[in-house]
Amino acid sequence: MSATGDPPRARWFTGSEAGHDAPYTVFVFPHAGGSAAQYRSWSATLPPEFETRFVQLPGRQERLREEAMDDLDSIVEALQDPFEGELDGRPYLLFGHSFGALLAYRLAVALVADGGPAPALLGASGWAPGPGTGPSRERVADMSDEELLDRVAELGMMPRGVALDPATLATVLPALRGDLLAAGGFQDDLAPAPCPVAAYGGTDDPLLPAGGMDAWARRGSPFLGSTLFPGGHFYLFDHAVAVQHSLGRHLRRLAPTV
Template identity: 60%
Template sequence: MTTTGSTRRARWFTTSGADPNAGHQVFLFPHAGGTAPAYQAWGATLPSTMEVRTLQLPGRQERFDEQPFTDVEPLLDALQEAFEAELDGRPYVLFGHSFGGMLAYRLAVAAAWNGLPAPALLAVSSWAPGLGWAAELAQVATMSDDQLLDRVAQLGLLTEGTALDPATLASIMPAIRADFLAAGSLQEDGEPAPCPVAAYGGTSDPIVPPDALSVWAEHTTDFLGTTEFNAGHFHLFDHAAALQHSLERQVRKLRARV
């Protein structure tokens, strides 16, 4: 049976309801191991001028029976096809956190390569090109579940020493491990983002301090600067309202340029 465009869109991106009157489409890309429901509230709290669509990768929740990608190139190929099917001619914004920031950046680059309209804004949280994590991420293949959970806890997603029951471990570990491996497989090429870029970071982020995000100035001709929040790697959960307000403000300022 041939997979239709509507089926593909329903599987890769979730939305609380398409709003054809919204001025912008906003695509959200979760962190490694993340799921679409983690960002579900954004659709209700962002202004009505923004229609939110959130990525749901294979290997989690309703896509649990699908094998997660462990190599970034085939992942990006499949994601690009699904993403392009979502575009409807409206201006669009890409927002990604950590691993999701990498995916959002590479989709923006692919849009330029393929002659598609560039994003109105690429907003990236706790990720930037060339920060040299590949060696550490590649070690994930040899880590035990406990070691990998400890590393996730160090980033602030879990309380250190958290003990999970076997069923929960079996449901989350394949996606976490796969996403870390996919992130580590990225071959950096220094390609510039074809659009304005805004960066977001946590002041106590153990792997991406906000000053490291200034490297974005070398990867776009229109760097809008870094917004810092008093939090760690997952600052976007503690400061969701402020981050969303910043996104809206950036979009309004960019629209006023036209």
């Protein structure tokens, strides 16, 4: 317990058990409502030269007692100091899927604007800048719990018709709603990514803007192209290894080790 009687706050980042001597660090940002645990298998399937770190936002798993955040700028601000504390001079990659891609992009912009080291690469999956990438903040705020669950079921995040018990709903919905509110309130200032960008998406993703993941061409410095895989918004869970090896090839070219 803290001096105020509140429970101590958990870490913003969790990591793999191995890889501390690896030449690169990969930071993984989950989708809306997602948690570090859903991506932890990446530690076993990424090339061995990568140490993996996973973002754990408030309102889920070991941070369940913390209130989920629902404002993107506030999340980025809260993340920045803990993130800088994770950096140790190695080249690093940010990878995010869906809301995680938006969050990773805005963190990179904020970090470099404050004089921090730029990522060697931003891997953006399932989200690209442009109109029509998801419901507005007002629309999300007006959704009932049932409408919210129907929405994510449409995208393949969970099977249609699944009835979650009240206890499970109470743990899942606040984080999901908070992330969607944060994404829906994003005001695009057209800021370029301060690093090269490699983009990935599903061929049948209904959330991608016109032009799909190639919309990153106007933000990447440089844009390394987009790769599409069969599937919808959550194509990633069927093609994670292919995406990981693509990221590895990009990073080794961009930040070769001595």
